[in-house]
Amino acid sequence: MTNTLIDALEEQVIAPVPASNIKKILVAVDLSPHSERTAAYAADLAKVFGASLTLINVCSPAGAAQVTNEKDQRFDEPMVAPEVQLEQLAKRVRKIYPTCQAYLYVGDPADKVATMAEILHADLIVTGSHHPGFLGQLVGLDHARQILHQAPCPVLVYQERE
Numbered sequence: 001m002t003n004t005l006i007d008a009l010e011e012q013v014i015a016p017v018p019a020s021n022i023k024k025i026l027v028a029v030d031l032s033p034h035s036e037r038t039a040a041y042a043a044d045l046a047k048v049f050g051a052s053l054t055l056i057n058v059c060s061p062a063g064a065a066q067v068t069n070e071k072d073q074r075f076d077e078p079m080v081a082p083e084v085q086l087e088q089l090a091k092r093v094r095k096i097y098p099t100c101q102a103y104l105y106v107g108d109p110a111d112k113v114a115t116m117a118e119i120l121h122a123d124l125i126v127t128g129s130h131h132p133g134f135l136g137q138l139v140g141l142d143h144a145r146q147i148l149h150q151a152p153c154p155v156l157v158y159q160e161r162e
Helices: 004-011 033-049 061-070 080-096 109-120 134-138 144-150
Strands: 024-028 052-059 100-106 124-128 155-158
Touching: 024 033, 024 109, 033 052, 033 080, 033 124, 033 155, 052 080, 052 109, 080 100, 100 109, 109 124, 109 144, 124 144, 144 155
Parallel strands: 024 052, 024 124, 052 100, 124 155
Antiparallel strands: none
16 A cells, blocks of 8 residues: 555655855844844845845834824824834844845735735745744734745744743
8 A cells, every 4th residue: 555645745856945046035023132133143144145135124003003192193203213223223234244225114014024025036034033922923923924924935933042
């Protein structure tokens, strides 16, 4: 008796993507301290592969509204804080990898990251996961899983060991 599944898998030729094909890396950051370590890890990868490096931060519309309410209804300021934080992170990354770019968007994080990956023709998305437990996923604190499902390219989830 043969196992059809095993036979089918043995017949398939799985060709790994050569590392030299990684030329564009997109790094999804949430501006937490973990994001800095994730970006540094991605910069090290970019050095190894000679790839371009792009940071993306996506603020949820609810979060932007929350910031607006905290700033006395000044609608011209809500994106300033994340924009400044993102640019500061990009400056720190540029010290180790000078060609880093950074973009800030408002919307669903997984959707915007996947869209940006398509626009850039990214070969790899790097994202961090610092709320990996069930509760973090339940309340939407960890977007890594959603990014994995929507991404048009491979995703590396950086998670530090404690």
